[in-house]
Amino acid sequence: MSDSSLRARIEQYYATVPLLFADAEPFGPLRLFVRKEPGTPYYGGPSHAQPVAERSAAVTAADIARVRARQRELGVPEAFEWLAEAAPTLRARIEAAGLPVAERPLMALDPHRLIPPQPLPQGVTIRALTADDPALPAALALPRLAFARAGTAVGPAGRAELAAAAAELTADGTVEVTRPTLRAGHKTLVAALGPDGTPLAVGHYHPANGTTEVGGVGTLPTARRQGLAAAVTAALAAHARDHGVHTVFLAYAEDTVARIYARLGFRPAGVTLLIADQPARS
Numbered sequence: 020m021s022d023s024s025l026r027a028r029i030e031q032y033y034a035t036v037p038l039l040f041a042d043a044e045p046f047g048p049l050r051l052f053v054r055k056e057p058g059t060p061y062y063g064g065p066s067h068a069q070p071v072a073e074r075s076a077a078v079t080a081a082d083i084a085r086v087r088a089r090q091r092e093l094g095v096p097e098a099f100e101w102l103a104e105a106a107p108t109l110r111a112r113i114e115a116a117g118l119p120v121a122e123r124p125l126m127a128l129d130p131h132r133l134i135p136p137q138p139l140p141q142g143v144t145i146r147a148l149t150a151d152d153p154a155l156p157a158a159l160a161l162p163r164l165a166f167a168r169a170g171t172a173v174g175p176a177g178r179a180e181l182a183a184a185a186a187e188l189t190a191d192g193t194v195e196v197t198r199p200t201l202r203a204g205h206k207t208l209v210a211a212l213g214p215d216g217t218p219l220a221v222g223h224y225h226p227a228n229g230t231t232e233v234g235g236v237g238t239l240p241t242a243r244r245q246g247l248a249a250a251v252t253a254a255l256a257a258h259a260r261d262h263g264v265h266t267v268f269l270a271y272a273e274d275t276v277a278r279i280y281a282r283l284g285f286r287p288a289g290v291t292l293l294i295a296d297q298p299a300r301s
Contacts (some may be wrong), residue, residue, distance in 0.1 A: 022289050025127055028230050028266050029290055030072060030105055036227040037067075039205045044089065047082045048074035051089055056196060066095030067297055075106030083116045098297040102290055110293055118295040123270035125288040126277065130265065132284030134257045137250035142214035145254050147207055150198040158210045158218040159194060160184035165237025171275060174240025178217055181239060207262075209254045211247045220247035222255050230266040231259050249279050256283070 037043075041052040051068040068086045070078055087097040099113055103122070110120050128134075139145060148155055163184050164176040188194050200206045206225050210218040222236035233255045238247050256267045269285065270292050271277045 025266065025268075025288055026102070026104065026290050029125065029127075029232075029268055029288065030102055032227055032230040032232065032266075033069065033100070033102065033292075034072070036225050036232075039225065039227065040200070041066075046086050046089070047079075048077040049082050049086050051086050053093065066090065066093065067098040067100045067294075069099065069101045070106045070109055072105050075101070075109055078106075078109055078112055080112060080116060083112060087116070096296050099293075099295040100297055101293055103293050104290055113293075113295050120293050120295045121272075123272060123292040123294060124277070125268050125270050125290045125292055126280050126285035127266065127268040127288040128256055129284045129286055134253050134260070134284060136257075137246060137253045137283075139211065139247070139250055140245050143211055143219065143245075143247070145209065145211045145250055147209050147254075147258055148201070150201040154210055154212060154216055154218050155197070155201075155208070156185035156189050156194045157181050158208055158221045159197060160188050161210075161218050161221045161239055162235050162237045164239060168240050170273070171243055173243045177239060177241035181217065204262075207255070207258060209251055209258060211251055213242075219245075220251045222248075222251040224255050224259055224264075224267075226259060226262065226264050229264055230268075231264045233259075233267060233269040236269075248276075249283060252280065253283055 037052040041054045043050045044053055046068070048071050049068050050071060052066065054066065090097045097118065099118065101109060103110065114120055148158055160181060164180055168174045168176065197206070201208065206223055208221065208223045211220040213219050218239070219242040220236070220238040222233060224231040224233050233252060236248050236252050259267050268288055269280060271280060
């Protein structure tokens with residue numbers, strides 16, 4: 020696949036996958052994804068805005084202000100997300116509006132690269148979770164702990180903290196509203212599970228038109244440095260391929276993580292995702 024074809028597939032993916040969970044409200048050359056139902060089925064939203072590719076150069080400060088006002092009305096983060104190469108002038112306008120912009124380079128899996136299962140610690144198993152899996156609440160809660168402490172160093176948060184976070188997501192309804200998304204195949208959640216069934220690492224993907232982004236890969240801080248994130252990433256990519264996905268890509272924030280992905284067969288995609296106030300991609 021050529022670089023231009025890959026970029027086109029990624030651009031189409033970002034424009035269409037939120038529509039599995041949301042309606043798009045137009046604001047001139049911007050559109051805001053507004054969730055159809057409560058819950059967090061797609062990263063932490065969707066509640067972000069993005070430019071309409073062919074009209075990105077026309078975005079004005081007034082357009083950005085109108086979107087942010089609508090996001091405040093909805094009670095969601097004033098978040099924007101777009102491909103740098105598709106809207107090269109937008110970053111300056113977003114930053115001028117007072118929103119810091121973060122870069123997330125993208126990598127895509129070599130379509131000819133086989134993905135063998137990665138080694139796991141003794142007693143650890145890996146599987147795609149069903150909607151009724153008893154590990155689901157903890158698996159959904161794990162990223163909250165994983166991304167609260169960035170990096171790959173071992174941290175203090177472990178099983179007790181995970182159980183408490185899982186109880187919160189069960190009580191607030193997040194677990195229940197996620198189950199239909201899993202049943203419909205709009206979301207696949209893979210977990211590496213300890214001998215007692217506790218999720219130690221998780222990740223997910225949302226397929227659309229033969230393309231998907233692997234995301235939300237995180238490890239319980241006390242279980243880091245055992246190769247679990249690599250194993251989950253490989254399992255997600257293999258599962259996606261086995262279910263008709265041809266283009267698999269991901270975003271990264273740190274070079275140390277990019278090196279792990281490179282060992283699995285991912286290569287730079289020549290595309291950078293820009294995000295502003297999007298906590299789900301932290």
